[in-house]
Amino acid sequence: MPLTVPQPALTQAVTPAESRIVTASLRGARIPIECPTWCTISHAAVDLAHIEDLEHEGTPVSIRIGCEERVMQVSLNQWPFSRQPEPHLAVEATYDSETEALPPAAALAFADQLAAHADTIRRLAATLGGAA
Ligand SMILES: [Zn+2]
8 A cells, every 4th residue: 555645734844954854763764854954853663553753853952950960951843643642842841841833933932031031040140149
């Protein structure tokens, strides 16, 4: 039986110039897929049962606070064959928390919120500096 691979919506933000064709494995069949250049997943290494399970993910970046190593982890993420195929920023506040999927405008608002929070932390640290 030939495989039919659904294509992502035309509203997908990744342009062909920012992607490449790689091989994925779907129920044992090797299929070509378009993969954004920021994706670090080896799609041929995992045999998928459903094309909707195909995920593109960029390198996760997080900060460390004390012994918590994965705080505020962010990465680019996309489920190109899902109902919401657009790339987004995946945000995980802590290792075991729910992942938030932020579209571009929400990701920028989140960055502004973090910058304001960093200013607060600096101000509080300066207050502590006087007490040390
Ligand atoms: Zn990929």
